[in-house]
Amino acid sequence: MKLTNYKKILLNLLFKEKVYRNELINTLKITPSSLTYILNNLKKNKYISIFQENQRIAGRPKHFVKLYKDNWKSIGVRVGRESLGLTVFNGYFEELEKISIKLTKSDIGNENLPKVIKKIINKISSKEDIVAVGIAFSGKIIKNKVYSNILNLKDFEPKNIIKTLIPNATITIINDVEAIATEEFVKHGGKKILVINYGTGIGACFYESHGIYEKSERKVIELGHFHAGGSERCYCGLVGCLETVASDYANLKKYKYKNLNIKEFISNQENYENDLNEMRNLYKSYRKKAEELYKDTFDYLAIFISNMIKLLTPEKIILSGEGVSKWFVQNLEKKISSISLNPISITFSGLRNNIEYGASIDALREHILKLKF
Numbered sequence: 001m002k003l004t005n006y007k008k009i010l011l012n013l014l015f016k017e018k019v020y021r022n023e024l025i026n027t028l029k030i031t032p033s034s035l036t037y038i039l040n041n042l043k044k045n046k047y048i049s050i051f052q053e054n055q056r057i058a059g060r061p062k063h064f065v066k067l068y069k070d071n072w073k074s075i076g077v078r079v080g081r082e083s084l085g086l087t088v089f090n091g092y093f094e095e096l097e098k099i100s101i102k103l104t105k106s107d108i109g110n111e112n113l114p115k116v117i118k119k120i121i122n123k124i125s126s127k128e129d130i131v132a133v134g135i136a137f138s139g140k141i142i143k144n145k146v147y148s149n150i151l152n153l154k155d156f157e158p159k160n161i162i163k164t165l166i167p168n169a170t171i172t173i174i175n176d177v178e179a180i181a182t183e184e185f186v187k188h189g190g191k192k193i194l195v196i197n198y199g200t201g202i203g204a205c206f207y208e209s210h211g212i213y214e215k216s217e218r219k220v221i222e223l224g225h226f227h228a229g230g231s232e233r234c235y236c237g238l239v240g241c242l243e244t245v246a247s248d249y250a251n252l253k254k255y256k257y258k259n260l261n262i263k264e265f266i267s268n269q270e271n272y273e274n275d276l277n278e279m280r281n282l283y284k285s286y287r288k289k290a291e292e293l294y295k296d297t298f299d300y301l302a303i304f305i306s307n308m309i310k311l312l313t314p315e316k317i318i319l320s321g322e323g324v325s326k327w328f329v330q331n332l333e334k335k336i337s338s339i340s341l342n343p344i345s346i347t348f349s350g351l352r353n354n355i356e357y358g359a360s361i362d363a364l365r366e367h368i369l370k371l372k373f
Helices: 005-015 021-028 032-044 113-122 158-165 176-188 242-246 248-255 262-267 269-280 287-312 326-339 354-370
Strands: 048-052 063-067 074-079 083-089 095-102 132-137 140-142 145-148 153-156 170-175 192-198 202-208 217-221 316-320 346-348
Touching: 005 021, 005 032, 005 048, 005 063, 005 354, 021 032, 021 063, 032 048, 074 113, 074 176, 074 354, 083 113, 083 354, 095 113, 113 158, 132 158, 132 176, 132 354, 140 170, 158 170, 170 176, 170 354, 176 192, 176 202, 176 217, 176 316, 176 354, 192 287, 202 242, 202 287, 242 248, 242 287, 248 262, 248 269, 248 287, 262 269, 287 326, 316 326, 326 346
Parallel strands: 074 132, 132 170, 192 316, 316 346
Antiparallel strands: 048 063, 074 083, 083 095, 140 145, 145 153, 192 202, 202 217
């Protein structure tokens, strides 16, 4: 797929809220008249909108370009063990619709999950004008197939399901932590970003950008299945995985269920939802008790994250997930700094739309590259 100036302009607009004409002239290294010709064609076909900036001082008014608001509707879908979420965005990435469905044991697996995916997509008001769908899973993605122990998926092909409902849309499949890293890059910038997603499971992604026009390197790291010691067999089949000693599962086991095992927990996670919420908010009323409960988790995570920082040298470290709060980040940051020569800063990322947004961006990028001009 040839990367024409038409596509370069659209990619710039996808990754930025707006772009000035002068920026595009400098970036693309083309003449003002050539840019005018391209922009007029894009505008005529409702790919972009051109605006004049209001100026209070005398001089030639500045013009800037944005994606056409109503011609870039996309869907971002997040599939985790706790829930399946969907957000519909317009060309300005404003939320048009947001839907969430809680998942139970009977909703997961190759046979059952397609029904839930179809159900949530059929809930949106209109599918006709959707141009791209990005769907992010908790699990491995290999050649557009999903493999996930926690979702009981093997050789799962979600593209085929979505194609039956939205046949003309561009569809991409990524890991959920990749989606968080994509959202961070688009909204906040950075060339080398390490994202850790923490909750009942633990995942990570190292995102290295090579600019807007080239696909970024995204290395998904199965941090939760690094060997950490202990004698418990993980649901993945290995013994001593980090998730068995330092996840919210491990904390819940200490908090209330000393005889709980990780396979039972993952299979019936919805039964522990109230206990998880209670435990995750314990710090608000019982800070000392929370610090004691989470001590081992902070110790383990500090070691593993410190090692990843040395290996990958990220510019930014992002912590996200259902099990994360500002209190959690502050305590983990403090622990890492105590065992590291250099002080580190961790950015807390809330869960609002970051996975759906990142998945949607990924699909729209692919859609732009497939356009025939």
